[in-house]
Amino acid sequence: MSVVEVRPPRPDSAPSRAGLLGRIGSAAARRFRVTLVLWLVVIAGLGALAPKAMTDLAGAGWQADGSASVQVRDLAQRHFGGAASSALQVVVHTDRGTVDDPAARSVIAEATALLSADHRVAGVVAPQPGATVSKDGRTAILLAGARADTNDMVRAADDLKAPLAALSGHGVTVSATGSSVLWSDFNEANHNAMLHSEIMSWPVTMAILVLAFGSMVAAGLPLLLTISGLASAAGALVLLNHLTPVSIWAMNFAMMFALALGIDYALFLVVRFRAALARRGDAVEAVAETMDTAGKAVALSGATVLVSLSAVMLVPVPAFRSMAAGIMLAVAFVLAATLTLLPAILGRLGRKVDNGRLPWARKAAESETEEADGSPRFASWGERLWRHPLRYGLPALVVLLALAAPLIGLRTAMPSITVVPPDASARVGYTAVQAAFGPGMPGTLQIVAPAAEADAVRAAAGATPGIAAVTPAQSATDGSGLVMVQAVPTVDPSSKALGATVDHLRAALPEHALVGGAAVENLDLQSALDARTPLVIGVVLGLGFVLLLLALRAPLAALAGTLTSLLSTAAAFGVARLVFQDGHGSGLLGFTPQGFLDGWAPVFFFAMIFAIAMDYTVFLLAAAKEHFELTGDPHRAVTGALRHSGRVIFAAAGVMVAVFFTFALSGPLPPKEMGVILGVAVFLDAALIRLVLLPVLLRLLGRSAWACPRGLARLLPDIRFSH
Incomplete structure (x- = not known):
């Protein structure tokens, strides 16, 4: 007696009945005006708050909650006049005479008055001979105690560092430094770099979208989803910030994920909508079929992304948790727009979705072959993989393992002062303190x-x-x-x-x-990240597998999808070790290697990479499951999946690689790390795993890839991807 269950194909004569997503999509298409008005209300309401995100969101939060160093900071703020690690340090240096000379004393008095006038400063401690006045008398340090929390002290640094620097002159230099100023400079430098990279990426993104869709109207739909999701998420972050501090970085990552997933989801649905419309001729019916097939894959993909990022909440670091929350909000809004607003627009556009077609796309559309049957090129590639799985699968596996091998020697640490520009206030003051008091003084x-x-x-x-x-x-x-x-x-x-x-x-x-102390807070943060990284990785992998299992009812296919996603992540971090730790290519990218990877990269970037990788995994496996449900043939499942999802994966990956690699050209080091790691991961995942290795694994597994033990099958929901 068989111990597994393989679902038989549905007879061609079986009636087609729209599922839940199909009914939602067709209802949105029939009630276009209502759907549009509801979304305009949401976007206008939350979008009105979006501009406040750049000023209201928090600038600190890089700490290990509950650690001894955070306890010391809190005790110092409450019981020692605000002399905490978050206090502002103002370095006054003179090239002429000493700090006791009238010119320097006048500057110190002005700096003291400026600091004292700020309500976030608890009090100003004058320079103390033998402690905060250098032996040569040329450098002195003012300490402005922290009356506010760490986020407000970063805002105080934002407001005060420029007026303090303006006191410089006549041989006297004034520069603010310390932990709060460092985070102020760090956020400013990286935010500007990321914004510049995002602006640079838009023309590339538009060009790839036009090539992928073949028409100007269709190419604009991903941007519609992106804007809808981002405006709503930004306003929601401002509201959330009133309940708990939300890192300014949440906005940057939310923007990036809104763009990435908006493109992925729109590509997948529009391609399937075109095919359904070519067969059915009725836009509403085509919407229902699209949502019942590709819509389910999009919903599963969104759930997988949300689950992957939710695991970051296990890390006791406020900045990490709020960044994950920001991305999750963006994903939720983009997903909601994809499942409601996009079907409504597709139903209204109908064949007008192809308006503004490029000449080559118009010629291909005349035969409707591409629209009805998917991509012949990727279908041919699927046949080739089916005939020669080891010829292509083994080299792909060898390349991935070779790139992943350097991961063994990866070292991580919290970034040094070099992550801010040389002319940043925190770094100028830091250098002056070290020159006057010794190398360890900034890390007291x-x-x-x-x-x-x-x-x-x-x-x-x-x-x-x-x-x-x-x-x-x-x-x-x-x-x-x-x-x-x-x-x-x-x-x-x-x-x-x-x-x-x-x-x-x-x-x-x-x-x-x-x-x-500030340096010890970094050490405790690194320890917390090191301790929680294995747990986060395990939870992400486990939850990702469970979601695929629930959707596919196929343990081996779900396991193959999960483990191959892990392989692309390992290869990306292997490349990161070669570039950022060992310095290969540092001259080309324009940075000085620190000898390690920044400590937050493994846990946070892993969750992001895995989420994106599972996005492609879901698209491919959902398409394969759909064809297996219809035919019961593993051969047609693999080739059909590549025919209908290969072009989407290829185009979506091309957009994301272009976007991420523009970050690699940014000035500061953290955006470079993010751009290289995520860009390499997406490229490898699309080129070697989703379009080679995973189809090969499905080929080798055959019918067993879609088999499910009878006992397990009775516990799993019956989700079908065919219409």
Whole structure:
């Protein structure tokens, strides 16, 4: 007796009845005006809030919630006059005389007045000889305590760094630095670079869309979805920001995903709509068929993307969680527009969807062969893969494994000061502090402990290898019975040796002492990311497999789709190690390698890459399942899937690769990392996995790819992709 169940094909005579998505799509098409008005209300209502996203969203949030260093920052803000890691540091340097000369003292007085007038500053601590005045007397540091939270302190840095720099003159230089200023400069530099890259990518995107669709009207539909989803998501982010801080980066990534998925979904639906319209002749019926087939794949793809990104919520980093939330909102709105607004527009346009056809596309359309039967070129490619699976599958696998091999030696760390431009305020001040006080001064450690442990804390810090100086214990300003001791390391904050110093110090300190400071917050953040990355990867893979299993009722096909997505991700990070850690091609891309990959890349970029890869996986496997349901023939399932989805995958990937690689040309390092990693991942996934390796696996598995144990089949929903 067979232990598996393979669904028989549906007889050709079986009546065709629209499913849920088909009914939704046809209802939207019949009620075009109602659908359009509802969407205009949503877009206008939320879109009116969208401009506030650039100013209202948060600039900080890069921290490991619950870590000892975050506790120290909170204690320092509450009990030590705002002397937390988020406080602003203002460096005053004179080339003539010392900071005690009248010109420098006048500048210090003006800077103090400027800082004191800001409501987010708790108080200003004047330069202290022997502590914040250099031995040569040429450099002094003002400390502006943090009265507000980290996000507001970044906004304070946005507002104050330029007026402070304007005080420079007559041989005196003023520059704001510190953690809050660093994040201000970091966000500004990267936001400008990403915006520039997005502007550069639009002409390329439009050109590829016109080539892919063959008509100007059809090419504009992805942009309609993008604008609808992005405007709505941006307004929703502003509203969400009133409940919990949302990172400004959420907007950047939401824009990118809205564009990417808007293009993918529109391509898939419009291509299928054209084919259905060529067969049926009635636009509403064509919409119903399109939504019952390709619409289900789009819905599954959207669910997979949302599930993949939801796993990022497991990382206790506010910036990560809000960025994931931003992308998820954009995906949700684009998906909603794809399932309602796009069918309504397609139903209204009918054959007008092909208005503005290019000459070569018009000639191909005259025979209607391409529209009714899909792409003959990709059908021919599918036949070739079916006849010679190992000839093409093995080389693709070897290339992917070779590119993934360098992943073994990948190192990650939080970025150094070099991620901001040389003329940025934070970097100028940082360099001046190091020159005047030593390499470890910008990474000064803060130790908070009960007053009774003050002597023990100072003794332990003084005896710790890697500590250059220890300050006297400072009592809390509110009588809380706490003291703060500051320890200056011997090395730069980005040095790997600092981590060992902090570990030794924590082991030697009394039980109730906590170690913090901006540099330690970075170390704790890196530790949190390292600890949660395996969990996030496991959850993403597991949930992705479950979703495919629920939709396909085919464990082997679902497993093949999931594991091949992991392979393209591994290859992309292998390339990232060669480029950003080892420096291959750094001259061409215009950056200086740090010797590691930025710490947030593995967990966050993995979720993004896997989401995009599963997008293509769903398109291909849904098309294959549709053809298997209709024919029961694994051969026709593979070739039919490539015929009807191969061109979509190829064109959508081309757009995304072009978009991502424009980020690789940006000035700052983080957008370069994102552009190269995501661009390589999408290219490899489309070219070697979805169009070669996955069809080969389906060929080798044959009918077993679509088989399901009877016991499992009784537990799974009966979802059909054929109409």
